[in-house]
Amino acid sequence: MADVQNNGEALSATLHLTMYCTSIHSLMIGLTHHITSEHPMAKFKISKSRAQLLATLEHIIGSNCYKGNIQNYGPGGFHEGSGRDFRYPLTMIDENGEKIKRSSPAATDVSPQILSSGYYAFGANRLQIIHALNEVLEYLEEHKGLKV
The missing domain is CATH 1.20.5 (Single alpha-helices involved in coiled-coils or other helix-helix interfaces)
Structure with missing residues (x-):
């Protein structure tokens, strides 16, 4: 039992x-x-001037990456220290669904529609950086009186 x-x-x-x-x-x-490109946040409408501001802000953020475990050797094999700064690439999706990767310069020359799809790829994950920066601007406009 x-x-x-x-x-x-x-x-x-x-x-x-x-x-x-x-x-x-x-x-x-x-x-x-x-987190896929079909996500509703993947593309949104923004003005050209706002898109240029978002592209500039994204470029500042993306340029502040650092990888500490790279070993830097100069001429003659001289060790110049560990670590290296690098630019994290922005990935965008064009009208045909093709990926565009941009490291430099800032994506100020890209259409607002394409820029609005911009994200950082982390393996299978994505950080919708342009959308996030737009949310930050909207917050500052609404709560702190920022005029853009």
């Missing part, structure tokens, strides 16, 4: 675990969809 009760408890625990794993799987699918 105890074996039947234990088997019932084990079955119940297995069902709960299966439901939990299914919920996590659904959440992961939702998150994966959230």
Whole structure:
């Protein structure tokens, strides 16, 4: 009788675990969809002057990356120290759905529609940097009286 009760408890625990794993799987699918280029934030309407400001701000942020574990050797094999600054590339999506990567100069010459799709790719994840900077500007305009 105890074996039947234990088997019932084990079955119940297995069902709960299966439901939990299914919920996590659904959440992961939702998150994966959230970070794809079809994300509703991927493109939005902005004026040309605002797009130029966003491109300039993005370039400042993207130019402040540092990788500490690079070993720098100069002429003659002289070790010049560890670490190196680098520009994180901005990825944008054009009208045809093709990726455009930009490191320099700032993407001020890109159309506002293409720029609005700009993101930083981190493996399978994306940081929608242009959208985030636009949100920062909107916050400052609304709450701090910034005039852009």
